[in-house]
Amino acid sequence: MHSVMLRANALLTFSVTILALMCAMASLSDNFNSPSPTAQVQVLNIYRFQKKRNGDDEVSLTFNMSANLQSLFTWNTKQVFVFLAAEYETPKNALNQISLWDSILPSKEDAKFWIQTTNKYSFVDQGSNLQNKDFNLTLHWHVMPKTGKMFADKIAMTGFRLPETYR
Amino acid sequence: MGWVGEQIDSIKSLQFRQVLTQAISLGMIVTSALIIWKGLMCVTGSESPVVVVLSGSMEPGFKRGDILFLHMSKDPIRAGEIVVFNVDGREIPIVHRVIKVHERQDTGEVDILTKGDNNFGDDRLLYAHGQLWLQRHHIMGRAVGFLPYVGWVTIIMTEKPIIKYILIGALGLLVITSKE
Numbered sequence: 232m233h234s235v236m237l238r239a240n241a242l243l244t245f246s247v248t249i250l251a252l253m254c255a256m257a258s259l260s261d262n263f264n265s266p267s268p269t270a271q272v273q274v275l276n277i278y279r280f281q282k283k284r285n286g287d288d289e290v291s292l293t294f295n296m297s298a299n300l301q302s303l304f305t306w307n308t309k310q311v312f313v314f315l316a317a318e319y320e321t322p323k324n325a326l327n328q329i330s331l332w333d334s335i336l337p338s339k340e341d342a343k344f345w346i347q348t349t350n351k352y353s354f355v356d357q358g359s360n361l362q363n364k365d366f367n368l369t370l371h372w373h374v375m376p377k378t379g380k381m382f383a384d385k386i387a388m389t390g391f392r393l394p395e396t397y398r
Numbered sequence: 399m400g401w402v403g404e405q406i407d408s409i410k411s412l413q414f415r416q417v418l419t420q421a422i423s424l425g426m427i428v429t430s431a432l433i434i435w436k437g438l439m440c441v442t443g444s445e446s447p448v449v450v451v452l453s454g455s456m457e458p459g460f461k462r463g464d465i466l467f468l469h470m471s472k473d474p475i476r477a478g479e480i481v482v483f484n485v486d487g488r489e490i491p492i493v494h495r496v497i498k499v500h501e502r503q504d505t506g507e508v509d510i511l512t513k514g515d516n517n518f519g520d521d522r523l524l525y526a527h528g529q530l531w532l533q534r535h536h537i538m539g540r541a542v543g544f545l546p547y548v549g550w551v552t553i554i555m556t557e558k559p560i561i562k563y564i565l566i567g568a569l570g571l572l573v574i575t576s577k578e
Contacts, residue, residue, distance in 0.1 A: 328477035330497035371478040375459045
């Protein structure tokens, strides 16, 4: 009876070790992938731009975006989380990052897309600094693996500017 | 009765030296587990280097029972990162994604807003009453690695303590009665 327990123990230990090794190798294999994603964003319309009652500026806009993130997918990729953030600097804040839109790409086929939409989350500044403000739109992605290490990177797109007057 | 009898016999036949050896080997197992845990705390800089996902708010990325490895570094927190945070008045830490960051020019302090990927709205409803932003001190760590399913062991053990006691008892018996 004793030896049965010992054998079961040895078998369990061995299989867990092999499983852990396979997970580690799957995660390490992600490092060999050198992705080359592309993205273009166009701001179509800033249809609302005003000061909220508490004094903070708020912007509502429509934009379209085309992106190809297919090269991010490897055999160890469960999904890619992708989001577009407005990034700018104000006298008060060295960095403001405001996520405007996000999406989960569950498979490689979904990773090449074109979308036209309004901002999903509110674009509100801390204060009233947005008139005539230059800002970047940055496409961030977060690769979530089946197992192991997570990866993240971004493409920054510059040269966007908010209007001088509220509308 | 065969197996139980055998085990009882083997306990009866123990010598003092043997008991001591086994106590030491048991102690070694416990202390090495402790060393690994504390070592991980040092390396990752996080109070709890490993957390188990308890809710479905980050599905389909993280499901209940998955394990996350945390890392806490001096690096500034940025949008898109998955952070683990504690809200005042809540015991259980939450794992959600940062969607807004405002970092002060002079002090470097940050205001952070989070949201679960699978939730409809942001987390302001989860924060303490009247709290609009998370600050740096709420953040326990950021998720850097992921391992599926393994956390179910702890979920089952917390929800059905009886299984925990059976498992600990069986393992203890195995250590006591095993001979090299």
